[in-house]
Amino acid sequence: MSDQKKLTVSENDLHAFVDGQFSETRMREIEDHLKTNAEDAQMVASWQAQNEALQKMFQETAEDDDDRLVAASASRAGPRLKVPLQAVAALAIFAAGLISGLPVARYFSTLDNTVEYVQNLPEAARAGYVIYTSEVRHPVEVGAEEESHLVAWLGKRLGVDFVAPNLTKVGFRLVGGRLVPYAGKPGALLMYEDATGERLTVLIGRQPGASETGFKFSQTGDVRTFYWMDGELGYALSGAIDRKNLEALAYEVYQQI
């Protein structure tokens, strides 16, 4: 594919021509070749049409996405994409631990006291919030319409009975929930949504032997998290809403569970 091959035009040259991989000189030479070679010209035309169709198809999907993202962030408190990805990284590490079970699991086996367990809650909660609230098609594994199944299933995986807090009187309905890894063990992530599409998540993890803590607050970017331990269960409420409202919601969750 260099200027050395001036006299012959191989099939590879035709591909490279279609994809604009050559210098202008070589491109012109191949154009000339195509003028006198109908078979090659036809092949090139068909590949060019294919390229255009593919480019158009995926350009369109990219534009659809952009519209969707703009619409979604407009309906929320702030631009969601500004959320730092440390949170995503945190969940990735938890997920990696769940899959590989080796070095990360060893790391978490040292988290045998309440302090470290609870310190990691806000990060994992933010990760769950960032990853799953941005899901348009399947934000939850089990929807709220199967609430009894949902709480039974998640409760069984956590090894504890729990109820999904009812936040309808403060404007948030339950969307559903999913199982997420937290500290190397199953955790539950519940998602809520208000009428404007604003979403909240509640991460619930269980640490046998842990003790109660007070409310703690953490913020990274636009995502704020209130978290606490209530006996063996750790809770973390995350959302991109202002601190005062989130605190009121956290208190509501705390009272119900």
Add this chain to the structure above:
Amino acid sequence: MEAKILDLLPLLRRYSRSLSDNTPDAEDLLQDSLAAALASQGSWRGRNLKSWLMTIMTNQNRNRRRRVRNAPGFTNMEYADTIATENPQSDPLERDRLQAAINLLSDENRSVLMLVVVEGYSYAEVADILSIPLGTVMSRLSRARKKVADTLEGKNIVALRKPI
């Protein structure tokens, strides 16, 4: 690094779409790839970030599809998602036929085609991203193009039953 990755999200999303048979698969692939990239930040040696992410996504895709193929009784029920109706400028049937044609490509040939045509990489860059020789880029590209063309022209329709 997180901020840089976020800037590349539209590109990553497009590449995940171009490798996937339908939108939910593409969303899953994008998430898996982001998680993998962030989990292995340490192995990013200052190389071109975009190419590195493309490599990760290509590998994630291969692994995912291998898992799916090996899962017994897997049936893709969400295929209808690929019928795009939002954009009236394009013929949805034509687009659907094209999607069906690229869905028939092998993962290897498909990633080469998409990196070159949709993402606009040079052949040498694709060789680097996929860690394959330039000649292999060329042969995969050639196979992919011919297969798509043949499918669209109906040349490779295989009759499932012999006509009576």
